[in-house]
Amino acid sequence: MNITKEQVDDLNAIVTVALSKEDYSEKVDTTLENYRKTANIPGFRKGHVPMGLVKKQYGKAVLLDEVNKMLQEALNNYLTEEKLDVLGNPLPMAQDEFDWDAEELTFKFELGLAPSFDIDFGKDAITHYNIVADEEMLNGQVERIQKQFGKLVGHKEVIKDAEITATFVNEEKEINNKATFTFDKIKSEEAAEKLLGTKIGETVTLSTKGLFEDDHDLMEVLKVSHDDAHGLDIEVTATIEESNTRDLAELNQELFDKLFGEGNVTSEEEMKAKIKEDAEKQFVQQSDQKLLNDVTETLIENAKFDLPAEFLVKWIQTAGENPMTEEEAKAEYEKSEKGLRYQLIEGKIITENNLQVTFDELKEFAKTYIKAQMAQFGQLDPSDEEVENITMRIMSNQEEVKRLSDQVMSQKMITFFKDNANLTVKEVTYEDFVKEAYS
Template identity: 65%
Template sequence: MHPEIQKKMNVTKKDIDNLNAVLTVEIAKDDYSGKVDKVLKDYRKNANIPGFRKGHVPMGMVKKQYGKAVLVEEVNKLLQDALQKFITEEKIDILGNPLPKNEAEINWDADDYSFEFELGLSPQFEIDLKGKEITHYKIVADEEMLNNQVKTIRKQYGKLISKDEVEKGDEITGTFTSEEKGIDKKATISTEEIDGKEQLKALLGAKVGDTVSLKTKGMFADDHDNQKHFGVSHDDAHGLDVEVSFKIEEVNTREMAELNQELFDKIFGKEGVVTSEEELKAKIKEDAEGQFAQQSDQKLLNDVVESLIENTKFDLPEAFLQRWIANSGEEKMTEEDAKAEFERSEKGLRYQLIEGKLRADHKLHVTFDELKDYSKGMIKTQMAQFGQLDPSEEELDSIAARILSNKEEVERLSEQMNTAKMLNFFKENAKLKTKEITYDKFIKEAYA
């Protein structure tokens, strides 16, 4: 393959291969001399040099003192303008930024200059959305979950009855202590939280005022509960294996609330929203499955992204990118550090290129009008929560204008909309199979 050479004005592009090119920018004396002379004349007008009146400093002295610095600055301005213009007009898709190739070889005492820059070019590739089949989970709230939620609600709104002795289902308040780990934490636990058989056996039958010795290992099903109940750090919570003393200060049982209209109205803050246990379960199911859908969507998005990265094959200008990483920060990196940084960021870069192509090919970019409508819908929802159910268009437009004048808010909303657009696109175009599953099974299967 013969290297392709493009030339426009004073810039020449030579392709090394499909992923690498060199731009050569020629700058002649005629290109910069007028600009340099103008700047030096301005310097002369304003220079304050002892022994000379302002504006009467000899031009030779001004050139000697400032000439080289002004020359370098003006040539660099022309250089950057020429690079940017050429890359834009020729529609060259680059990765990173142009890297100077012969910077150290430039002779600033010459009249004409030739600058070379390495380019890393974006790869050309095709995307197959119909390749690997991906599971789209439909998470349902089953009868067991609904019954447990009803039970939890009845406990939450029930009465606490004080007791002297611990039985199953009771709540125990006391203080955990351990000299070894510096534990001294007051906590309230339910016997239903205790996963360890030995610990539960030690607590059942204990009385207010008793001090019970308990092993932390396996006491709770989730080690994060160690952090909550014992007050240890997140790191210490994992695999915590010490003996703690638990001085029991209170024992309470909960008398569960009756499922009646008074309870339903208390839960929902309005009369008649729910009038029966069946309607309560239906409401719990609706709310739970709405939240489950968000988790399912996030899982789907993650899985599609991983599949696209794995199955969309293309090469990158790795050597160029590693050099660019090494030189793009405030401090130059070693080759080893730059390579490690590239390896850390490679997956993100690959998806960035894939997503960019999908957005361009399928016109998935967010428009300002879409952003405005999205912000108005969000505002309307928030106002409804405070009882304002029918705001005027003028009011919505005014609030939206204030939001969209904030750059950070625009970026945040744009990111949300971009993600939503990609998700909907994947739902419509990726090869998906729907699987109905309970929440507990979803957690085990999806995040095993």
């Protein structure tokens, strides 16, 4: 066997694999002999079929199969030994009138090579948001908790600040849904005037256009699709079922224990401090995700390198279960090019900085994840044995391991960016963060 490489350019190469009969004949003969022992051919006893007949019937198929196995193994070993960083898989080059009976079989494969490039974070600083829970947010959260655990007070008619339960109907659109919403969600002044003072059991007709501040509320109240809710302009009848307000719950030890466990919080100040701590933990996740997105965009924009586009389009044509046309493959390449560029950048960062995910790291992350999930269902103090058993079940599931590994690697990348990217820390409230980050 002889393998050679022709460098077409920096991003493309052709590998030639030459096989002599000595390379594959023994394996072919062994396979055919096994066929001979097991073949059921009319007129011959099992194990006594003439080899000539076996070769005539199975010889070419066995030859193709054994040669293909050898080629795959040889190519994989060659790419590893030569440390060639390839994109996609080697593509066999078509050869007209290939002679399978020749003394030497020669095969050519196209390779798409990964580009060489430098990591460049750019000159302009990237904003890293430090999101804080301000006093206004904390007061609002405390009031929401007081309302949630407060005493429900029923009214005979709709009043301001009420929680309204109504049944909405529109026969043409097949809408018939009972829903609860707060009066302050109403945007339409006309609808607000109609609803105010409406008694329990009475029906009013409302226009859906501009009914709520947010069309997503319309989607929930009417139980219509996301697309139907946006711009929906019809009339619905609303039969008032309930009109309730809530007396705010008293901020006392009973409420603190119900929310945070017995004795963990003993005052409104401690309650706010706990809410602030929990909220800002959640904010860190959102801030980190925003940072990851921004650094990713910056790296893709600043890392200037070419890709073996022509090769990749050809590879995409044959890589899936169903072959694509050249036009379909080009469209798919254009959609995936940005992601491929970041994969190369991320791979370079991981390799050069040894950011591998170890088994112990993955196991500890899984335990933390499991405890957090159990806490959401009220299991605040699970035993070590219980957590260990669940962890091992998760670690035996390849899909779960892949999902958790991606999360651990994402955290490693965020830490790397915090240490190495050109960042400017900006402290903002959550409201300002949403305005700045997603406007």
